[in-house]
Amino acid sequence: MITCSAPGKVYLFGEHAVVYGEPAICCAVDIRTRVSVAPADSITISSSLGTTDIDFKTHPYVSAVVERFQDISSLEGVSISIESEIPVGSGLGSSAAVTIATIKALDALLGTGLELDDIARMGHEVEQRIQGAASQTDTYVCTMGGVVMIPQRKGLDLLDCAIVIGNTNIFSSTKELVANVAELNDKFPDVIGPVLSSIGMMSATGEVLVNAKDYVSVGKLMNINQGLLDAIGVGCSELSSFTYAARNSGAYGAKITGAGGGGCMVAIAPHECVSEVAAAIASAGGEVVVTKATDIGVRVESQ
Numbered sequence: 001m002i003t004c005s006a007p008g009k010v011y012l013f014g015e016h017a018v019v020y021g022e023p024a025i026c027c028a029v030d031i032r033t034r035v036s037v038a039p040a041d042s043i044t045i046s047s048s049l050g051t052t053d054i055d056f057k058t059h060p061y062v063s064a065v066v067e068r069f070q071d072i073s074s075l076e077g078v079s080i081s082i083e084s085e086i087p088v089g090s091g092l093g094s095s096a097a098v099t100i101a102t103i104k105a106l107d108a109l110l111g112t113g114l115e116l117d118d119i120a121r122m123g124h125e126v127e128q129r130i131q132g133a134a135s136q137t138d139t140y141v142c143t144m145g146g147v148v149m150i151p152q153r154k155g156l157d158l159l160d161c162a163i164v165i166g167n168t169n170i171f172s173s174t175k176e177l178v179a180n181v182a183e184l185n186d187k188f189p190d191v192i193g194p195v196l197s198s199i200g201m202m203s204a205t206g207e208v209l210v211n212a213k214d215y216v217s218v219g220k221l222m223n224i225n226q227g228l229l230d231a232i233g234v235g236c237s238e239l240s241s242f243t244y245a246a247r248n249s250g251a252y253g254a255k256i257t258g259a260g261g262g263g264c265m266v267a268i269a270p271h272e273c274v275s276e277v278a279a280a281i282a283s284a285g286g287e288v289v290v291t292k293a294t295d296i297g298v299r300v301e302s303q
């Protein structure tokens, strides 16, 4: 049996706008999905969502990965088992993590010799197939780890402040949220277009600040980004209340992370404020995860 893992991620800046070619800065975080594979006579995929064969309703991402390997190798049967610390449909990149960890595990089992760039590319193609429009961000960051600026694929300094996540526990489908933004953009292109460009501007300014470790300024920019995410309709009252709770208790800044509409918000905070920020989000009703940036991308855990 071979087990591979891949990390989740938070966006400092740029989700949604990155689907339209704007820059984004995204950070791999220390919560992981583990995928184990073993030779078998038929295909079985088991996760907290159920146990299936190739099944695009229950396991669309993993099924799409299996089909890719059927094209490039002699794969006929395999048993795939998924365990995840990343909540599903929460904006923390669970789809990218399960996709990338499955690609790496099947590559190791079948000896297809994929390089990291090949894994990221295949992962992006899978996200595009299942999600409709999808940027390369989640699959690239989750493959490589670290803090990455997209589309340049430029690695920035690892954050050394605390990352506090507040989960609304409201499931949100990235596919639906991306489609909602596209609909709004089609209806009001002259209004939404400039908002998406402004979101893109965050990363150009933010890149220098992240490398300078000027987290006070990074936080201020994240707060501006949050206002613009609200403007394109991906907020909700819980996300707003958690972001204000975090800001009012000492966080540098706070915003939605990922697709929004539910899912999670992220705050960056000085290490000494973590318990106040966590308590404030929890008393506003959020499920809190305190984590940190990681430079460990996809990897083989055991074989």
Ligand SMILES: Nc1ncnc2c1ncn2[C@@H]1O[C@H](COP(=O)(O)OP(=O)(O)O)[C@@H](O)[C@H]1O
Residues within 6 Å of the ligand: 033, 047, 048, 049, 058, 059, 060, 061, 082, 083, 084, 087, 088, 089, 090, 091, 092, 093, 094, 095, 096, 098, 172, 173, 174, 175, 258, 259, 263
């Ligand atoms: N642990 C897991 N096991 C199986 N499938 C998963 C797992 N985590 C995520 N997925 C797949 O990813 C989908 C959620 O992806 P998405 O809507 O992009 O949300 P997220 O923000 O979590 O990436 C799930 O509906 C499921 O198809």
Ligand SMILES: C[C@@](O)(CCOP(=O)(O)O)CC(=O)O
Residues within 6 Å of the ligand: 014, 015, 016, 017, 018, 019, 090, 091, 092, 093, 094, 095, 133, 134, 135, 136, 137, 138, 174, 178, 257, 258, 259, 260
């Ligand atoms: C909204 C988007 O920018 C990020 C989605 O992230 P997540 O699936 O919610 O973790 C979509 C994308 O980049 O493909």
Ligand SMILES: [Mg+2]
Residues within 6 Å of the ligand: 093, 094, 095, 096, 138, 174
């Ligand atoms: Mg996703």
